[in-house]
Amino acid sequence: MNKLIIENATVLDMVSDRAQPASTIVVEDGEIVQVGKSDDFGSMSDKPGVTHIDVGGAYVMPGIADSHVHLLAAFADIYGGQDLVKLQSDANLAYRCAYNAKRALLNGITTLRVVSEARHIDIDLREAIRQGTMIGPHLFVAGQGITSTSGHGYNSPGTIEIDGPYEAAKAVRQQVKAGADLIKLMISGGIGTPGEAVDTPQFSDEELASAVSTARRVGKTVAVHAGGSKIITRAAQLGVTSVEHGYEINDRTAETMAECGTYLVPTLVVSNDEDYTYDPDRPDWWREKAQRAGEEHVRSFQRARKAGVPIVAGSDVPDFVEYIFREMELLYSLGMSGHEVLVSATRTPAEMCGLAEVAGTLQPGKRADMIVAREDPRQPKNLRDLLMVIKDGAIYRDKRKQKATEFWTHPGKEDDPCPDL
Ligand SMILES: [Zn+2]
Incomplete structure (x- = not known):
């Protein structure tokens, strides 16, 4: 048995909104078995197979989940565009x-929800990480995103085009057959595809109903890329699990989402005017659409939040290792409390993915995915100064003896972004 004992921790368990100082966390074979006041544990002697770590009062919380990621999108920039990605x-x-x-794991992101990826690479990578042949976060993956012919993302290598309810069901089953954990549907226009508005419906009612019922029948959750109130209402009523982006959500739609238990992954960085300049090579039409969507996007998020729709943090834009933290800072600046922001990247995504029994909080029975932050991460900017990253009870990063700035890495800006492994 492998045992890890973390002592002298300030625990943010993501159940209570209070920090619990002077706490101990006991992990056995990758699973949390005890969390409590250090005083209650008595002295725990060193035994073979037991690792003691004194974190000196630092904050320990569950690892971060980024719930809207495209692993390949980050390379559109490197290769000069999606067309060139297709040639690789x-x-x-x-x-x-x-x-x-x-790189995501080493920066504290212990779970990635991948919502459309080319050639089922996401599914194979999930398996490679599970088998231990690759190092990475837990992946919860959609396989190919399903769009309509000429619909959102048709120009990306990560989508499959359908027409009619029959093809919608078939495309869902193809992803299930390949091993997808969830189904991603592109049901309205968006920013990243030219010639469409963010609120243009692109799935017919029949196509949407067919895809959702086919996925639900085999127990898969459904994420919809959606922009306009009307189609979001329809999707919520049909039982989709989450709305991604939600560029335009009116009060009634927000209420319907709350009633139906629909999650919102707003990915506000996509249209935030300080952020949409993330890539200077983006064409003008992209930039203009992002700019135009921005204000209503924020208002829609606020309406959803007010109605009680559960909010989940997701980045969407490259480089996601940077932008998930930008997104959390943005959610904080828009009025969510620090605790709420952290919950949106830990407990709520675990619930959304049907993984609440094994992930999302620091409680006995959960897998030991944890990060250790030098300062209180309820100020989300402090997530950029992590001391340790632990996944399934294994320590992937331990920077306690190094300077804070060495932890945070940007691609292309550091000589060695993964120096420890
Ligand atoms: Zn996306």
Whole structure:
């Protein structure tokens, strides 16, 4: 048995909104078995197979989940566009995805929900990480995103085009057959595809109903890329699990989402005017659409939040290892409390993915995915100064004796973004 004992921790368990100082967490074979006041544990002697770590009062919380990621999108920039990504070999793309996933883990992101990826690389990578042949976060993956012919994302290598309820059901089953954990549907226009508005419906009622019922029948959750109130209402009523982006959500739609238990992954960085300049090579039409969507996007998020729709943090834009933290800072600046922001990247995504029994909080029975932050991460900017990253009870990063700035890494800006492994 492998035992890890973390002592002298300030625990943020993501159940209570209070920090619990002077706490101890006991992990056995990758699973949390005890969390409590250090005083209650008595003295725990050193035994073979037991690792003691004194974190000196630092904050310990569950690892971060980024719930809207495209592992390949980050490389559109490197290669000069999606068309060039299409020309790369499967192996090259897979290596690149694996590199990105590893970098995410080392920066504290212990779960990635991948919502459409080319050539089922996401599914193979999930398996490779599970088998231990690659290092990376837990992946919860959609396989190919399903769009209509000429619909949102048709120009991306990660989608499959359908027409009619029959093809919608078939495309869902193809992803299930390949091993997808969830189904991603592109049911309205968006920012990243030219010639469409963010609120243009692109799935017919019949296509949407067919895809959702086919996925639900086999127990898969459903994420919809959606922009306009009307189609979001329809999707919520049909029982989709989450709305991604939600560029335009009116009060009634927000109420319907709350009643139906629909999650919102707003990905506000996509249209935030300080952030949409993330890539100077984006074409003008992209920039203009993002700018135009921005204000209503924020208002829609606020309406959803007010109505009680559960909010989940997701980044969407490259580089997601940077932008998930930007998104959390943005949610904080828009009025969510620090605790709420952290919950949106830990407990709520676990619930959304049907993984609440094994992930999302620091409680006995959960897998030991944890990060250790030097300062209180309820100020989300402090997530950029992590001391340790632990996944399934294994320590992937331990920077306690190094300077804070060495932890945070940007691709292309550091000589060695993964120096420890
Ligand atoms: Zn996306």
